[in-house]
Amino acid sequence: MGIQGLLPFVEKSTRKVNVSEFSGCTVAVDAYCWLHKGAFSCAEKLARKEDTVQYVVYCMKYINMLLSHNIKPILVFDGQHLPAKAETEKVRREKRESNRQKAAELLRADRGDEARTYLQRCVDVTHAMALALIKECRLRNVDCIVAPYEADAQLAYLNLSGIAHLVITEDSDLLPFGCNMVLFKMDVHGNGCLIEQAMLPLAMKQRPEQFSITKFRHMCILSGCDYLPSLPGIGLMKAKKFVMTTADPDISRALTRLHGHLNMPNLVVTPEYRQKFLEADAMFRHQPVFDPITRRLVPLTPLEPGQEMPLSIDGISQETALQLAYGNLDPFGLRKVDDWDP
Structure with a gap:
């Protein structure tokens, strides 16, 4: 995920901070990063398809920490898969399946401790899991947006348009997307590594x-x-x-x-x-993103005259984009899964 080796490469542009430094600000959060980590804590239950909300509890610890510092979080979730990343997604699916098979073999051999590592690696965060977190966030009046495609582009749009002062993620891709301020590796106490675009010349x-x-x-x-x-x-x-x-x-x-x-x-x-x-x-x-102000799909950055978005949005109506952003549609079939209306 992201650009291999980029964070060590830009180390000179990095400074350690506590997120409390951004009290009074709005932050855009890469929610799937937290969901993946939360899923590790209940990987065995998820692999066996047992009911659990442990991953939601994990994510809410971070959300409550931000709220305690008077920080407004906006959680951003991945939407539809990108055709441009079809090969990447295929490799990830194959790795998950391989890890699932290894875990099953180890469990049959009564080697549970070893199997646990592979169970964690085979967990796939689903929209149903994302929706469980979204519903919990609604109870706390925490805003959520499901991106039309990648969360990365949506996070960048919120930052570049001035809606969010800061992006919180584990994905180094947010730097080439052009974000102004990105907080990486934030722990539950709010400590993390901040990279500002203005400091990138140091690394270069x-x-x-x-x-x-x-x-x-x-x-x-x-x-x-x-x-x-x-x-x-x-x-x-x-x-x-x-x-x-x-x-x-x-x-x-x-x-x-x-x-x-x-x-x-x-x-x-x-x-x-x-x-x-x-x-x-x-x-x-120019990846398509959802503008929460106008409630329509727009390119991440303005297109030049005669230029088109790299992905066609002709088949996505304004209402579909809105319902997807709310979390009411499953991104992988646009099937209705909820009817929330703010």
């Missing part, structure tokens, strides 16, 4: 006026992301070297000279890779 070893969020995003994509695997031998350091040395503003054209910049004569950048790079870039910039 640049002066602030030299820093470009576009080049930073291109570096992240080139090193390998959920939308596009990296090329052989390319990690963050080589990706950084390329984006820092190329002066060509046309990234597709610049990629044709990648081997020269990195002194890798055998590196092949195919036209297909260049096209997928542009598609990944568009997903980071």
Whole structure:
């Protein structure tokens, strides 16, 4: 999940904080991060399909902590799967199934302690679990939004549009999405690591006026992301070297000279890779999100004249988008699962 090695890479841009520093502010929370951690505590029950709300109790500890500091949380949940991440989702499903089989074998062999590790790895957080948390949040007047697609883009939109001062997540993708302030690794006491976009030049070893969020995003994509695997031998350091040395503003054209910049004569950048790079870039910039003010789908950042969103929203009516955002529709079939109306 996210850009491999990115958080250690930007360590110089990181400072330790307590979330109480943001008292009086609104924060957007990547709810699935908490749900996944909460699911670990009841993995065996979930794997056996037994009734449990232990994961909700886990998440509410964090929510109550934020509320105690006079912080308004907005929980954001994943929506429909992205076609661009179909391969990533396939790999994740296969890993979960493999872990499920290993857990079953260990349980049959009466090796419960070893099986527990694999049970935790095979847990899949469902919309039903998300809805259980959403319903509990409603009782506390805590706002929730189900994204049309990825929570990452929705979180970024809330931050970039000024609705949320800060994003709380475990996913490093929020940095190439362009968020201004992201709090990682927050514990139940509110301690975490804050990264501000304004501090990223430190990690890139640049002066602030030299820093470009576009080049930073291109570096992240080139090193390998959920939308596009990296090329052989390319990690963050080589990706950084390329984006820092190329002066060509046309990234597709610049990629044709990648081997020269990195002194890798055998590196092949195919036209297909260049096209997928542009598609990944568009997903980071213009993925559809839900605007809670106008209650309609909009691109994460404004489109240029003649440009289209990387995903068509023609088949999603305004009412469908609204009901999905409320949590009333299952994202994976748009089947009605609740009828909440604020």
